[in-house]
Amino acid sequence: MMPMEEKNTDQSHIHGLNPAQAEAVLTTEGPLLIIAGAGAGKTKTLTHRILHIIKQGTEPSKVLAITFTNKAAKEMRERVMKLLAEAKIISNHESPWGNVPFVSTFHSLGVKIIKDNAHVLGLTKHFGIFDRSDSLRAIKEGLRNLDLDPKLFEPGKILNIISREKGNGVTAEKYYANLAGKGGYSLPEVAGLVWRQYEEILGQEKALDFDDLLLQTVVMLENHPDILKHYQNTWHYIHIDEYQDTNKIQYKLAKLLTGERMNICVVGDVDQNIYSWRGADIQNILRFEKDYAKAKIIKLEENYRSTKTIISVANTVIEKNKTRFPKTLFTNKEDGEKITVFEAFGEAEEARFIACEIKKLVEEKAVQPQEIAVLYRANFQSRVLEEALISEGVAYQLLGTKFFERAEVKNILSYLKAALNPDSLGDVKRIINIPARGLGKVAILKIFSGQKDTLPKAAKEKVIEFYNLLEKIKEKIFTDKPEEVVRFVITETGLDKDLRDGTEDDKERLENMKELVTLAVRYNHWPKGEGIEKMLEEAALASDQDEMEKKENAARLMTVHSAKGLEFDYVFITGLEEDLFPHQKMGAQRKTGDEEEEERRLFYVALTRARKKLYLTHAKSRTIFGSTLYNNPSRFLEDIDPELIVPEEEFEYREKIIYLDL
Numbered sequence: 001m002m003p004m005e006e007k008n009t010d011q012s013h014i015h016g017l018n019p020a021q022a023e024a025v026l027t028t029e030g031p032l033l034i035i036a037g038a039g040a041g042k043t044k045t046l047t048h049r050i051l052h053i054i055k056q057g058t059e060p061s062k063v064l065a066i067t068f069t070n071k072a073a074k075e076m077r078e079r080v081m082k083l084l085a086e087a088k089i090i091s092n093h094e095s096p097w098g099n100v101p102f103v104s105t106f107h108s109l110g111v112k113i114i115k116d117n118a119h120v121l122g123l124t125k126h127f128g129i130f131d132r133s134d135s136l137r138a139i140k141e142g143l144r145n146l147d148l149d150p151k152l153f154e155p156g157k158i159l160n161i162i163s164r165e166k167g168n169g170v171t172a173e174k175y176y177a178n179l180a181g182k183g184g185y186s187l188p189e190v191a192g193l194v195w196r197q198y199e200e201i202l203g204q205e206k207a208l209d210f211d212d213l214l215l216q217t218v219v220m221l222e223n224h225p226d227i228l229k230h231y232q233n234t235w236h237y238i239h240i241d242e243y244q245d246t247n248k249i250q251y252k253l254a255k256l257l258t259g260e261r262m263n264i265c266v267v268g269d270v271d272q273n274i275y276s277w278r279g280a281d282i283q284n285i286l287r288f289e290k291d292y293a294k295a296k297i298i299k300l301e302e303n304y305r306s307t308k309t310i311i312s313v314a315n316t317v318i319e320k321n322k323t324r325f326p327k328t329l330f331t332n333k334e335d336g337e338k339i340t341v342f343e344a345f346g347e348a349e350e351a352r353f354i355a356c357e358i359k360k361l362v363e364e365k366a367v368q369p370q371e372i373a374v375l376y377r378a379n380f381q382s383r384v385l386e387e388a389l390i391s392e393g394v395a396y397q398l399l400g401t402k403f404f405e406r407a408e409v410k411n412i413l414s415y416l417k418a419a420l421n422p423d424s425l426g427d428v429k430r431i432i433n434i435p436a437r438g439l440g441k442v443a444i445l446k447i448f449s450g451q452k453d454t455l456p457k458a459a460k461e462k463v464i465e466f467y468n469l470l471e472k473i474k475e476k477i478f479t480d481k482p483e484e485v486v487r488f489v490i491t492e493t494g495l496d497k498d499l500r501d502g503t504e505d506d507k508e509r510l511e512n513m514k515e516l517v518t519l520a521v522r523y524n525h526w527p528k529g530e531g532i533e534k535m536l537e538e539a540a541l542a543s544d545q546d547e548m549e550k551k552e553n554a555a556r557l558m559t560v561h562s563a564k565g566l567e568f569d570y571v572f573i574t575g576l577e578e579d580l581f582p583h584q585k586m587g588a589q590r591k592t593g594d595e596e597e598e599e600r601r602l603f604y605v606a607l608t609r610a611r612k613k614l615y616l617t618h619a620k621s622r623t624i625f626g627s628t629l630y631n632n633p634s635r636f637l638e639d640i641d642p643e644l645i646v647p648e649e650e651f652e653y654r655e656k657i658i659y660l661d662l
Contacts, residue, residue, distance in 0.1 A: 013051050013087070017044070024265075024298045025049045028056065028237070031292035032265040033285070037329045038314070038608035039305025039567065042267050043076060046239055049265065050101055051083045053237050060084065063101040064235035064257070066109055068242050070538055072565060076241070077103040102235065106250050107541045110213035113220070117227055120220055126420035126533070128207030129540040131405075134426045135159050135198075135209050142197030153190050161191040162198065166211035167247045167279035169218065172199050206423040210541075214249045221256050232259035242565075243268035243288075247279035255291070262292060270324045274561060274602045276594075282323065303329045303608075305567055307336025309644050310610050317639045318604045321597045337613045339640065342648040343633070344619040347381075347575075351388035353651050354572050354617065358555050359392050361570060367612075369395055371569040372555040375606050377581040380624070381574060382557055389555070399558035404539045408495070408509040409516055413539055415489045416532055419473035435494045437462045469493065482520040482531040490517070560606045571610035573603075576618040577631035603636045 014022050021041060024034050025048045036042035046065065054060050065080070067073050080101055084090045090100060104112070115125050130138065139155040165175050172195045179192045202208060208216060221228040238258055240246070243266035246254070258264040266288065273282045289295045303311050311329050318324070344350035354374060361367050374385060374396075382398060389396045403409060411434055414427035422428065425448065432447070433439045439447075443459045446452065452463060469492065476485045490496050490513055499510040523531035556568070575581050582599035607614065616637065621630050 011052075013048055013055070013083070017048060018300075018302050020298055020300050020302070021045045021048070024300070025052050027296055027298070028053050029263060031262050031288070031295040033243075033288045033295055033297045034265065034267040034300060035297060035325050035327060036267050036269055036300040037303060037327055038269065038272065038605070039303040040300035040329070041302075041304055042241070042300060043079065045300065046241065046265075046267060047076060047079045047083055050080050050237075050239065051087060051089075054084065054089055054101075055087065058236060059099060060089065060101050061099045062234070062236040063239070064109075064237065065101060065103045065239040066106055066241065066254075067103075068105060068245060069565070070105060070108075070542060072241065073103055073105050073108070105541060106246075106253070107210065107213045108537065110217040110253075111537050111541075113217045113231065114208070114213065117220060117224075120224065120227070121216055122203070123206055123208070124421065128205055128417055128421050128424040128427065129213070129537070130202065130207055130209040130426070131540060132159070132210075133405075134207075137426060138198050138201040139194060141201060142194040145197050146193055148190065148194075153187065153194075157187060158191045158194050161188060162195050163209075163211050164279060166209075166215045167249055169215065169249045169252055171215070171219065172196055204423070205425050206421055207426075211249075214253060218249055218252050218256065221253075228256060228259075231257055232261070236261060236263060238264045240264070240266045241268075242272075244270055244273040244282060244285045245275050245280045246284045247281055251281065251284045264292065271318050271321070271327075271601055272564070272605050274564065274598060274605055276598055286323070297325075299325070299327050301327050301329055303331040304333075305611050306331060306608060307333050307612060309336045309338060310607060310614055313339060313614070313640050313644055314604055314607045316641065317600065317607065317636060320639065321600055323594070323597055338644055338646040340613075340615045340648050341637065341645050342615065342617045342651065344617065345621065347384050347619050347622045348388070350574060350617050350619045351384045352392075353648070354385065354574065354615070355388035355392040355394050356651070357572075357615065358389070358394050362394070367569050369553050369555050370397075372572075373563060373566070373568040373570070373609060374555060374557045374572045374574060375560045375563050375609070376557075376574045377560060377583050377602075378575070379559060385557060385574070389557075395552075395554035397552045397554045397556055399556060399562050403512070403515070404542050406509075406512050408499075408512050411495060412486060412489050412513060412516055413536060415470070415473055415493060416477070416485070416536060419470045419477060420533070420536075422467070422470060431493075432463075432466055435498065437466065439463070477532045478529040480528070482523040482526070482535055483517055485532055486517045486520040560602050563609050564605055567609055567611055569610070569612045570615070571606070571613070572615040572617060573606045574617045575622070576616055576634040576637055577622065578634055579629075579631065580622070581634055582636070600636070 014025060017025060018041075021044065024032065024045050028049070034042065034045065036045070050063050050065060053063060065076060067076060080103060081090070084100070102109075111129075114121065114123070114127070118125050118127060136155050136159060139159050140150050143150050143153060143155065176192045176196060179189055202212070221231070235257060238254065240254055245268075254264065254266075266285070268285045270282060270285060273280060273285075276282070289297070306314075308331055311331050315328055342350070342353050344353060358369070358372055361372065362369055376382065376385070386396070386398065404413070411431055414430045417424055418427040418431060429444070429448065432444060439459060439462055443455055446455055447463060452460065455463065472492065473485070473489055476488050480488070496510060496513060499506040499513075520531075520535060523535045525531075526534055560573075578584075581603065582596065618633050618637070619631065621628055623629075
């Protein structure tokens with residue numbers, strides 16, 4: 001760390017910012033709301049604001065910045081560190097745990113606070129984090145403990161109820177108390193009973209679930225004023241990105257940490273609030289001025305991403321919404337190409353048009369494949385798109401299959417987690433017979449019901465060998481680099497042996513295991529032990545967008561929700577039909593005004609992903625759940641100025657026919 005000056009009056013870092021960005025950077029004291037339109041340089045503004053605060057004399061470690069995905073946090077952290085190194089405030093090789101700003105996701109922040117105070121919650125520093133599959137396993141176990149049939153009470157729906165309530169700041173005790181005396185068997189009432197069982201299982205396994213990382217952090221801070229005061233004194237300046245996507249518990253956490261200093265800067269855009277189904281509360285940003293007295297509001301309206309044509313269309317579409325802060329994006333970029341609109345007879349023709357157009361663009365070298373995105377409203381739309389892309393020989397990457405959810409990767413992670421936390425029964429159950437150790441179902445049931453002593457001698461020896469292996473792995477975690485630890489797990493357990501000479505699928509699994517070794521290299525610079533902990537934490541908190549870290553030279557396929565925060569040169573928005581986009585679930589009641597506005601915001605997000613060119617496609621008919629439906633074009637298409645559209649009328653669809661020699 002370079003010595004800090006009392007106060008640095010140099011403001012060269014303001015050069016290159018537009019007037020609104022500069023004002024946001026220089027406004028350091030008190031609450032600040034930055035309304036940042038799509039592509040308006042919000043990350044640049046935030047990182048320069050952090051630099052400015054530190055140049056004013058604040059210790060770097062007194063600055064906190066929170067965002068939503070690992071990918072966004074990594075990008076912001078790297079940009080902050082680069083700015084601080086260029087300003088000679090830190091060295092180029094400053095450790096991430098030194099006197100530097102704390103940049104993380106909300107959930108990583110929760111992990112840090114809980115690890116610092118694990119004893120308060122009856123946990124160890126190496127507590128487990130349940131993923132969705134772990135939680136579903138525990139919910140099913142809870143149902144069985146209550147003699148309830150998982151087929152009658154769907155575990156996924158119960159887990160969704162628990163997750164929603166935790167996101168609203170409700171604990172199991174509060175939820176159950178509200179149901180007291182009802183004694184029925186409706187789904188909410190069963191969820192209350194199962195939730196208590198679920199919490200017992202989490203306690204037994206010394207684990208928390210994803211939602212607990214925030215709920216338990218808030219409960220701890222509310223119940224322990226001394227701990228709260230510690231963190232309020234740790235971070236004097238708080239920054240929160242994507243504030244429009246915060247839920248109730250994230251809102252509470254931010255307010256608690258802000259304390260009396262009121263130095264909170266939030267960045268957001270009501271027009272990009274698209275996660276209400278996850279609990280995001282749009283009121284958090286709308287009432288910011290009421291929550292924080294004397295709050296200042298600054299609007300970033302200059303777009304640096306898209307052409308004038310794209311911005312014009314986006315403005316026209318979003319202006320129809322009533323719940324928003326009025327703003328109008330503008331850009332100094334060129335007019336750009338008009339919007340191509342293609343009407344297909346059916347989804348197969350729509351998909352073939354997209355595949356052929358991508359193939360043409362790539363062959364003409366107009367764009368690199370990874371700068372093309374195909375966006376859709378519902379996951380089922382990807383199947384026909386994939387078929388068309390394969391048929392045309394177009395390389396693509398489907399966003400949604402998480403690397404950390406692959407079985408072979410989860411096995412390695414479970415070995416690491418069980419080594420650090422042998423109470424994590426879910427991890428132990430997963431790996432105790434992988435690779436096969438000759439332990440049958442009866443033996444495993446005895447192990448987990450506390451009847452190890454009744455096992456035959458040979459089985460006992462195998463169990464002892466297994467736990468000795470976990471001890472060896474734990475020793476390695478605290479003595480070797482993460483890369484070496486992961487390699488040790490793969491070879492010492494024998495996870496790789498059966499895959500070496502196997503099928504193509506086996507070879508792919510082996511490649512995924514090797515990819516985990518490569519990933520572990522990123523954590524080699526952390527202190528021994530902490531590197532593996534950090535890797536496990538980030539694996540548990542990974543999102544779909546983290547798959548984009550793999551720089552495959554291929555077109556991207558994803559839902560519009562997954563595309564939030566990303567940008568591409570060429571964007572195809574597909575399925576623009578009434579009841580598909582805007583979306584209407586089959587058999588569901590018509591959307592309310594708020595829900596309709598969210599669909600429009602979702603379309604706005606899709607439009608503003610494009611830098612150079614937009615394609616909008618729809619089909620007259622589409623087969624959904626085996627039924628062919630005839631659709632009207634989306635109302636969103638009517639909002640676009642016809643002068644900005646060029647209809648695609650030259651594409652001639654021919655179904656490919658494959659002849660077989662019989």
